[in-house]
Amino acid sequence: MTEVEQRSADVVVVGAxxxxxxxxxxxxxxxxxxVVLxxxxxxxxxxxxEVLPSGVRVDHGAQWIGPSQKRFHDLAARFxxxxxxxxxxxxxxxxxHDGTRTDHSADEPNAGLGIAEYRRVTETLDELARTVDLDEPWRTPRFEEFDAQSAxxxxxxQTHxxxxxxxxxxxxxGVWCCEPREISFFHVLFYLASAGGFEQLMETSGCAQDSRFADGADALAVAMAAALPGGVRLGEPVLTVRHSAQGVEAVTDKGIVRAKRAIVTVPPAAVGRIGFEPALPMARRGWAGHTxxxxxxxxxxxxxxxxxxxKERSGIATLFSRSPVGVVFDNSPxxxxxxxxxxFVYGDRVDRWVAAPDSARRADVLEAxxxxxxxxxxxxxxxxxxAWSEDGWTMGGYECFVTPGGWAEYGEHGWRRATGSVHWAGTETASVWNGYVDGAITSGERAADEVMAALRIPGQPA
Ligand SMILES: Cc1cc2nc3c(=O)[nH]c(=O)nc-3n(C[C@H](O)[C@H](O)[C@H](O)COP(=O)(O)OP(=O)(O)OC[C@H]3O[C@@H](n4cnc5c(N)ncnc54)[C@H](O)[C@@H]3O)c2cc1C
Structure with missing residues (x-):
């Protein structure tokens, strides 16, 4: 850095x-x-x-959109x-697990080992999820009891x-990319409620896996960035956020942006890479430790x-075997x-799979x-x-999950409550479709509304 660039703005947004x-x-x-950094x-x-050498475009991250993901649909139509x-x-x-195979079509969802008992348990999950308060989760009946246990x-x-x-x-x-021992049972219920039920999360037609984007799942992001009057400043990680009642300073190695408010949208794990001055409150740090x-x-x-x-195969498969692969889909154009x-490789299986040499990793996937x-x-x-766990600015995916006790201990003050002039967005802060692109969009809009209310600026429908 030769000279520190100084820029003033109304709002600085961290993460594009x-x-x-x-x-x-x-x-x-x-x-x-x-200013977006x-x-x-x-x-x-x-x-x-990304377009591969064969000319095929693939989505390394998000790829599906479901019919009830309203804001995602609205913006996709607009752009x-x-x-x-x-x-x-x-x-x-x-x-x-013993190598046996079964098959069924989409209109025979009740075929397969253990399915009746599985459905009974998932119906119980849906019933409990209907009691969740999505905006103030800590007001949910039996909140602490559910949060104290793992899935x-x-x-x-529930079942033997x-x-x-x-x-x-x-x-x-498949849904949280972790193991049942790691995740708060309350978080499972919250997430189910946020999506509209278990079936919405798991199924394809009419549910979260319903459709894909012709030009890739980031085409809308590229179009939104291009339409921003100030564009996006790429390659500029925010290293420090200085904040006070008077405003914020976002410091990068290229300069300083001074603004009245900041909206930080980075994944919870990446918040730890930013130095906050003064340090974030205990609840916010405690939440980070549980997410x-x-x-x-x-x-x-x-x-x-x-x-x-x-051969009348859909290309859709679930593997309960020792393979690293858990689920397969047909992602053809x-x-x-x-x-x-x-x-897809998930949870503990990712830890083992990424540690293997390239050739062994590939051989295992192709075998599956x-x-x-x-x-x-x-x-x-x-x-x-x-492998998203290897991505330095995201550090995993699809999203964060909450470990047992995290919601009860830190949720009310640590989840998404603004820290003075610093507001929090990102899919993990959404009430509806938490963890999905739709949730990311509504979280950003909610944080923008918070900022406009704080600055006493009348909001405008996007
Ligand atoms: C493998 C995978 C599959 C998925 N499948 C689906 C799907 O099919 N459908 C769906 O709806 N969702 C899916 N998701 C989830 C979806 O991708 C996320 O919910 C959504 O993209 C999150 O958006 P976000 O803006 O909240 O966070 P992000 O997209 O993580 O954006 C945060 C940004 O902040 C940047 N950043 C981090 N640190 C800093 C810093 N210090 N300074 C500046 N910038 C910083 C990051 O580089 C990033 O660009 C999937 C995710 C993964 C990983």
Whole structure:
């Protein structure tokens, strides 16, 4: 740094994922001067699309949008981003711990080992989730009792059916990218309530996995950033935030932005990389200690064509076996001009998988794909891995989860309450579709409204 650049603004936004971009869009449309500082060299954060050498575009992070994710849909329509239905025609495969396979189609959801008991437990989850207060979770009946236990504690008391337990464990891995022993049972209920129920989280048509974006899940982020009058300053991680009742200073290695308010949208784990002066209050620090990021890797394998479709296979699979892969989906482009399978590795399986040499990692994933889609799946023309726990500015995904006791101890004061002139956004602070892009957008808009209320500026609908 030769000379420190000094800039004044009404609001400084830290992070250019969907939360930061939604906050900045709302503030700018109300006429405020906004500076957005982004650590990475692109916008979109946990939505990150890339075109591979085979010409296929893949989404390394977020990829699906569901019909009830209203703000995501509104903005996608406004910026002309089109979607298409997720492929789910054909038979889905389940590979069991002892190597046995079963298959079923989307219209036979009740086929499979342990399914009746699994459904009974998930209905109980839905029933309890209906009692959750989404805006003030600590007012939920039996809040402390539920938060004191892990999801595993609850499941073990609910059923002795080992196959149902395996299904429940994979559901936790698939939704929160952690193990049932790690996550607060109250957080599970909160998250279910936030999405509108268990089925909304798990299913495809009409639910969270309903559709994909024709031009990638970050196309909307790119369009939103381009429409911001001040754009986004890329490659500028915020190192320090000095804050007082008079305002804030966001310090990067290129300069200082002085503003009346800051909106910090970085994932909870990344908050720890920013120095706050004065230090954040105890509740906020305690919350950070109870909100680790999930562990997930996404692997795409590309083929000349989606050959499994000819055999009436959907490409959708769940693996309860020792494979690192937990779930597989058909991620081919809308026109089917190439075949793409995406494999998800979650929780403890990620820890073991990332530690293996490149060749062993790849061999394990291709072995699983071969099991699911046939021997041709072991010979992709393109192959790419993305382990989010290795990403320095996100440190995991899909989102953070809350460990037992975290909500009760620190939730009320640490979750999203503003710290003086510093406001908090990011999908983890959302009441609706927490953990999803839709939640990121509404969190940014909520924080923008907080700032405008504090500055006594009339809000404008985005
Ligand atoms: C593998 C995976 C799959 C997913 N699938 C889906 C899906 O299908 N559908 C869905 O809706 N959601 C999905 N999600 C979740 C979704 O991606 C997130 O909920 C959403 O993108 C979070 O947006 P955000 O703005 O809150 O945070 P982020 O996108 O994490 O944005 C925060 C930004 O802050 C930046 N930053 C960090 N530290 C600093 C700093 N010190 N200074 C400046 N900038 C900083 C980061 O680089 C990042 O760009 C998935 C996530 C992952 C990882």
């Amino acid at each position: 994922g969907y939360a930061g971009l939604a906050a900045a869009t709302r503030l700018a449309s109300a006429g405020l001067d906004v 982004e650590a990475g060299d692109r916008v979109g954060g946990r939505a990150f699309s 002309g981003c089109t979607t298409f239905p997720t492929w789910e025609t054909g038979r889905h495969v389940e590979v069991w 595993e504690d609850f499941f073990l008391r 059916d080992n196959d149902a337990q395996r299904r429940l464990a994979l559901a936790v891995q 680790p990021m999930g562990r997930v890797a996404k692997i795409h394998a590309v083929f000349e064509e989606p050959f499994w479709r000819k 809308e026109d089917g001009s190439r075949g793409v399978l995406v494999a 794909l071969g099991e699911v889609a046939g021997p041709r799946a072991r010979m992709p023309i393109d192959y790419v891995e993305m």
